[in-house]
Amino acid sequence: MDKALHSDTAAGARPSRPQALITWLMGVALLVFAMVVVGGITRLTESGLSITEWKPITGTLPPLNEASWLSEFERYKQIPEYTEINGPAGMTLAEFKFIYFWEWVHRLLGRVIGLAFALPLAWFWIKQAIPIGYKLRLLALLALGGLQGTIGWWMVSSGLSARTDVSHYRLAVHLLTALTILGGLVWTALDLHALTKNPSAKPARITGFAGSILAILFIQLLFGAWVAGLNAGYVANTWPLMNDRFYPDGVDTAKGAFYALVNDPYLTHFVHRWWAWVAVIALVLMARRVKKAGVRGASAAIHSAFGIQILLGIATVMTGVNIVLAVSHQAVGALLVAATVWGAHVLGRDTA
Numbered sequence: 277m278d279k280a281l282h283s284d285t286a287a288g289a290r291p292s293r294p295q296a297l298i299t300w301l302m303g304v305a306l307l308v309f310a311m312v313v314v315g316g317i318t319r320l321t322e323s324g325l326s327i328t329e330w331k332p333i334t335g336t337l338p339p340l341n342e343a344s345w346l347s348e349f350e351r352y353k354q355i356p357e358y359t360e361i362n363g364p365a366g367m368t369l370a371e372f373k374f375i376y377f378w379e380w381v382h383r384l385l386g387r388v389i390g391l392a393f394a395l396p397l398a399w400f401w402i403k404q405a406i407p408i409g410y411k412l413r414l415l416a417l418l419a420l421g422g423l424q425g426t427i428g429w430w431m432v433s434s435g436l437s438a439r440t441d442v443s444h445y446r447l448a449v450h451l452l453t454a455l456t457i458l459g460g461l462v463w464t465a466l467d468l469h470a471l472t473k474n475p476s477a478k479p480a481r482i483t484g485f486a487g488s489i490l491a492i493l494f495i496q497l498l499f500g501a502w503v504a505g506l507n508a509g510y511v512a513n514t515w516p517l518m519n520d521r522f523y524p525d526g527v528d529t530a531k532g533a534f535y536a537l538v539n540d541p542y543l544t545h546f547v548h549r550w551w552a553w554v555a556v557i558a559l560v561l562m563a564r565r566v567k568k569a570g571v572r573g574a575s576a577a578i579h580s581a582f583g584i585q586i587l588l589g590i591a592t593v594m595t596g597v598n599i600v601l602a603v604s605h606q607a608v609g610a611l612l613v614a615a616t617v618w619g620a621h622v623l624g625r626d627t628a
Contacts, residue, residue: 293405294468300396301468305461307389309610311382312454316606318382319447319504320599323375325357327383328436330429336387338380345369348376356440386425393418407471409479410464417460424453444505445538451501452494458610459617466621480624485565492558493616499548500609508541508548509597515590518546552589556582559616566619574622577615584608 318324328351329335339345349372352358358367397414400406406414431446463480470477482490503509511526512518519525524542529535536543559582567575588605595601 293400293403294407294471296405297400297407297410298465298468298472300400301461301465304389304393305458305465305614307385307392308454308458308461309607309614311385311389312451312458312610313603313607314378314382314385315451315454316603317599318378320597320602321375321378322357322441323378323382324432324442325355325435326352326372326375326379327432328352328355330432332387332425335383338376345373348372355436356438357435360440383428386428390421390425393421407468410468413460413464417457417464420453420457420460424450424457427453441507442505444502447505448498448501451504452497455497455610455613459613462614462617463621466618466625470625480621482620483623486562486620486623489558489562490616490620492555493613496548496551496555497609497613499544499551502538502544503541503548504606506539506541506544508545509593509602511541511545513594513596515549515593518542518549549589549593552586556586562616562619562623566622569622571622574615574618578612578619581608581612581615585612 327335327348339348346369349369352372353363362371397418401411427446427450431442431450434443434446435441467477467479470480512524514520516522524546526542527536527540527546528542529540531539537547538544559578563575563578566578585605585608588601588608592598592601592605
């Protein structure tokens, strides 16, 4: 691939600027992290379905007068979440404005991220400041970000007609795509950082060991997304037992074990809380290898992230899904992804 992309920079082009690119990519990564946090707030406040239309341009501005607010509220009143839940509960316009605010902020952040990535990318491209071999990767990240916007609407649309919430499958795709973008930004910034030290440095590779760790973490994140989408965190507020049992009472296997595995709130919660320890063992092994490779910072980041994440997960369960703890749990999950990507990069760099 490097040879195919060698023509990215014409003869006589200006030298690349990896440090400027690193600053830009890490800034975008921080915005994606903020997006994940706001996404958690949006989900936990049941705000995701408050904006019932997708208007990429005109939707940038919120309603600016009372008539516009009433019009938005009337649209919301047509969907099942209102007719079956919030309407009978007596939702007021002020309460609607609250949930609308969080969904609007979530979508606005998405637009900001798009601009924060696309405009500097165009600038660096024009100035021929992108190192050889990185243009295609940056375009792929841009495309993935654009796809994420479409995935977000695809997720929201699943809750506008026959359901009172969004599909937990689509929510998982939305969250995992965001974390993939975050990981891609961090990985690319780390590759560029290697260039600042050695202009001939090659991009790191994902080793078989690191790939296995990332796969284990992916499973944990997937079940975490399903737990969120199914509101499965509410089915038990005790730990380590679930309502005084190791294996929860209430798992419905009438449609088969696999269906229950991906749809039953008791079973998804059970798998999420115990697969976490498989992930911990895997991450400890990774952190030890990273430390042996001489990068103590990455090792410490992995240990710190999974340690805090476990404590937050337990606290979230035992408090009946306290919103601050639950949002913090999602936020540290994103940091854990970044730390694990850092560790995987260290191991791949040594073999590049």
